[in-house]
Amino acid sequence: MTPNSIKVDLALYNDYVETSLTFVGITKEGILELRFKLNEYEVDVKDQDEMQAAVIKLTNDSKDRYHILVIPGMYGGVTPEARNKEMFQNKNYSNHKSISIVVRNLPQRILGKFYYQFKKHKPTFPFQLFATEELALNWINENK
Numbered sequence: 155m156t157p158n159s160i161k162v163d164l165a166l167y168n169d170y171v172e173t174s175l176t177f178v179g180i181t182k183e184g185i186l187e188l189r190f191k192l193n194e195y196e197v198d199v200k201d202q203d204e205m206q207a208a209v210i211k212l213t214n215d216s217k218d219r220y221h222i223l224v225i226p227g228m229y230g231g232v233t234p235e236a237r238n239k240e241m242f243q244n245k246n247y248s249n250h251k252s253i254s255i256v257v258r259n260l261p262q263r264i265l266g267k268f269y270y271q272f273k274k275h276k277p278t279f280p281f282q283l284f285a286t287e288e289l290a291l292n293w294i295n296e297n298k
Contacts, residue, residue, distance in 0.1 A: 158192050160227060171208035175201050178208035185294060186213065186220035186250065193227035197236050213250075221294045222253040225287060252280040252297055254290040 162177050164170065166187075170179030175197065177189050188205060210216060257263040266283050280297060284290040 158194050160189075160191055160193055162189055162191060169212060171211055173201070173204040173208055176205055176208075178205055178212060180212055180220070181223075183291075184220065185223050185291075187223045187225065189225045190227045190230060192230075194229040195227060196231040196233060198233045199236050199239055202236050202239055216249045219250050221251045221297070223287075223290055223294065224253065224255040226256065228258060250279060252282075252294065254282050254284055254293055256285075256287050256290050257283050258285060 164177070164179075166181050167177070167179035168182055170177050172178075172191075175190055175192060175195055177187075177191065179187050179189070181187050186209065188209075213220065255266070257266050263283055263285065282290075282293055284293065
């Protein structure tokens with residue numbers, strides 16, 4: 155394990171797929187989780203495609219609907235090409251119940267909210283940013 159790595163407890167999952175940047179899994183609570191393996195990274199279109207392939211595999215081609223929880227590393231970034239890709243318009247994400255993203259530091263959370271306000275194609279389901287995983291899980295449980 156490198157200093158940039160994040161320890162991931164794989165016992166959290168009933169099933170999971172490992173990508174180059176994430177573990178994508180169905181938790182024992184029935185949540186579709188995308189948990190990053192590194193604290194510092196940059197997501198590109200190839201990485202997005204890997205994550206989407208994992209979502210397709212785990213969700214029966216997105217026929218099974220889940221609340222999605224995204225837990226990024228501390229210093230993640232996204233390339234301009236990946237930012238411009240309309241992930242939420244993709245059928246692999248648009249059929250789900252909600253998406254919550256844990257953004258631990260305040261500047262990233264402010265940027266995330268600002269970026270979301272100007273996003274052309276917003277998700278058709280509830281979307282929220284949270285400071286902690288606990289707050290995100292509480293929100294998901296309240297919306298089940």
